[in-house]
Amino acid sequence: STSSCEDLDRVSTLLQLCVDRQYVSPDQTNAELFQRGMSCVYGPLGTELRRNLLEQWWHSVTSSSAQVFGINTLSSSKDAAADGPGQLRIVESDYLKHIIEQQELSKEQLVQEVQALIHRSPSLRTDFLQGALEQFVPALELVNRKLPFGLAESGLCFQPSDGSGCPAEVTQTSLVWFCSPRTSSHWLDHWARQRLKWWRKFARSPSDFSSSDVPVEELEGAASRGVRISYSFPWGQEPLETLWSRGHAELLQTHKGVRSKLQYREGRKSVPHVVSVSGNMDRGVKAFLSNSLQQLMKQDGKQKLLRRKVLKLHPVLAPVKVALDIGRGATMELRQVCEGLLQEFMEAKIPVWPGYLETLPTSMEQLNAKYDEMGVLFTVVISDNTLESGLLQVRSRDTTIRETKHISEIKNFLSRYISAADNI
C-alpha cells in the first residue's frame, strides 16, 4: 500500500537524517541498535539530546511534590540469589583461560572449576528494581519511617541476548515508589498520569504518546496491575515506560522476610507495597526524534519543488539552541564578534554551534536547511552591518522568519525564550 511505502520512506529518512546530522554515529550495526531502542553510539547531537531528556526526567521525578530521593547503586552485584536464567556475568577471561589451560584436570574437575567461576562472577543488572529494594531500609530511616516515598535512578542496564549471542545496553530510568497497601492502586494511577503528561509535554504531536493497561495475561511476576506508555512509530507501537503495582513480595524476599525492618510508622505491622516505573530513554530519544521530524514541500527561487526537513525538537530538548554564522563582510572582524558572542552564550549556558568556524562556503539557503535538520532553534548571522550598527539577523527554525535585533539584546532574548519553554 501507499501508506506503508510512505512509512518506510519516513523510517529511512529519519535514520539518514540522524546519521547525517550527528545524532547517531554512522555504522550499520549501530543504526540497528538505535532502531531496536537500545543504547548505541551517539554523535554530539544525540549525546546532548539524551542528556537533556535524562535531565528533564530527573528533575520532574525528584522535584515533584512527592518525596523522591535519587540514589546510585552498582551495575553489577555478587548476590548469588540472583541466579536465575538469562544472567549476564562479568567473567575475567584470564581466569577462565587459566582453568581450561590446566592440562592435568580431568573433564569433571574442569567442569567443576568453571561452574565455581561462574558462580563467583558478579552479574550485571537488567533493571534498577533490585537496587532500590535493597536501599529501602536506609531510606526509610531518612524519612523517619514515614510513607510514601520513592527512590529514583537512571543509567545503564544490560539485556540478555535472546539467542542472538549479543547482549545489549539500555539507558533506563527507574522510580521505585513505596506506599501503604491500600493506596498502591491510587499511586499507580497517579504516576501513570504524571508520566504520560511528561512525555506529551515535549511532543510536537502529543497524541502519538498514549497509555494503556497491561492485559492480565501479560502481567509479570508479582504484579497485580500494569500500565504501559507507548509511542506510535510509523512502523507500529513500542513501549517507552512501564508501571507495575508489585505488592510486597519482592521487598520481603530482598530483606529475607524480616518484616520488622520494613515496617512504617502508620502501618501497624504491615509491609509497604511497591509501585515501579521504568523507562527506556534510548527509545525515548528515538521517539522524540521521530515525533519532531517534519517534512514540508517548498518551492525554491527557480520554482523547483524541494523537500524541506525540519527537526522540530522541543526547545528544552534541542541539543543546539543557537548557531552563529557570518554573512558578507571582513571575515576577521566578523569572527572576532562571533568569538565574543560564543563566550557570552556559553557563560549563560546556552548551547551554541560555532558555524562561523566552517571553512567551506555555503549559501544561506543551504545553511538554513542544515540547521533545520539539526533542529537548531535560532540562527544568528553577523555581517558588516553588525560592525556598523550593532544589528544582526536572527532566524527562527519554527517560523522561518528573519528578525533584526541589536547585539546587546540577543543573549537575553535567547535565555528568556528557553526558560519560557521550560516553564510551560
Add this chain to the structure above:
Amino acid sequence: STSSCEDLDRVSTLLQLCVDRQYVSPDQTNAELFQRGMSCVYGPLGTELRRNLLEQWWHSVTSSSAQVFGINTLSSSKDAAADGPGQLRIVESDYLKHIIEQQELSKEQLVQEVQALIHRSPSLRTDFLQGALEQFVPALELVNRKLPFGLAESGLCFQPSDGSGCPAEVTQTSLVWFCSPRTSSHWLDHWARQRLKWWRKFARSPSDFSSSDVPVEELEGAASRGVRISYSFPWGQEPLETLWSRGHAELLQTHKGVRSKLQYREGRKSVPHVVSVSGNMDRGVKAFLSNSLQQLMKQDGKQKLLRRKVLKLHPVLAPVKVALDIGRGATMELRQVCEGLLQEFMEAKIPVWPGYLETLPTSMEQLNAKYDEMGVLFTVVISDNTLESGLLQVRSRDTTIRETKHISEIKNFLSRYISAADNI
C-alpha cells in the same frame, strides 16, 4: 605519632559522617569501595554530589573556548582486537552452563567450545580512549577536517580485579584531544593547567590539589609525557586525573593504518596527535568530601566543649542548598507555608530539604548540627512570626549567622547566592 592518630581519626570521622548523612550507603563492603575510590552505592546526598560534580565537569569541558563535542559510546564491544590480558567479558551464564552440561563432549571439545564462547563474548571497557579513537573519523568530518578538537564522555568504566576476583566500577570522565604533532606538548600543558584550576575552583583548601609530571619510568604505553593531578588525603596522595601525550600510534592502530582517513586540513599528510585527560569522579567525590570537612571545637550553653562538624562543600557542589523547617506556632498553618515555599524553590531548581516533614521533635541546636554535617547551605525557619509579618529566619552554614528576611525575597536571595558562587 599524634599526627597519624589524628589522621586516622579524621578518616573514621569522615566515613562515619558520610554514612550517617546519606552520602554513602551503610554497609561495610560499600564503605571499602568508597575508600578505594571506586563507584559505590551512594545515598541521596552522595548521588546529588556526584551529579553536580559530573555536571560541572561536562560544562567546563564542552563549553570551553576550545572545540569539544560530547559523545556516547558503548560500554561493551565485540572487537576481537581488544584481546589483551585483564579483559572483562560479559558471558551469558546460560550458554556456559549449556556447554559444560553436554555429557557427550570430550575434554578437548569442551575446552574448544568454552574458548569460542569467550572469544565471541563482548568485553567491557576499562576506559573511554578506544571509543573516542573510533569516533575520530566522523568527528573530523563534522569540523571540516580542521584541528584541534576534542571528544568528551563520562560514565561507568570497569576495572579488572587485580587478583581479588572482584572487578570494580569507576565513574570516569574522559577528554580525548586531537591536535597537530607540533602543538601536542603545548596542549598537554594547557589542559593540565585548566584541569588543576577546575579542581581548585571548588576546594576549601585549594593547595591540597596539586599536579606533577609523571616520572619517565611510569609512562604508559605510547605516551611520551604525562601529568597527574592528585589530592592529598590525610592518609596520603591519590591520583584524581591523568593526562597523557600519546602520539599517534593508537589512533593509527584503531584505523588499521589507513592514514588517508585521518589526515587533517593543514596537516600535509601527517596524522594528528592525541592528548588524553581521564579522571576518576568517585575519587573526586571523596576528595571534595574530605576537603570540605571542617571540625571545630565549640562551647555550648552549659560550657561543655562540643566538636562541631561542618561539611563546607562549595555552593555549586552542595547537594542540598536549603532546608525548610518550622519553629514555634500552629503546625498545620506553618506546614502550608512550607509547602508553598518548597514548590517555589523546586520550580527555581533550588534543591531543598523538606525538614518540616520530620515527625521527631528536635532542638534548633541539634537541627543545625545535622544540617551542617549534611553540608546544607541555608536553613530557613518558618514560625508564628512569619504568619503575622511575613518574616522568617535564615541561617547560613558558613557564617552560622541568623538573619531575618521577608518571605517574598528568599527565593531570589538563594538564586542569586548560588549563581554568584557559580560564576567565580
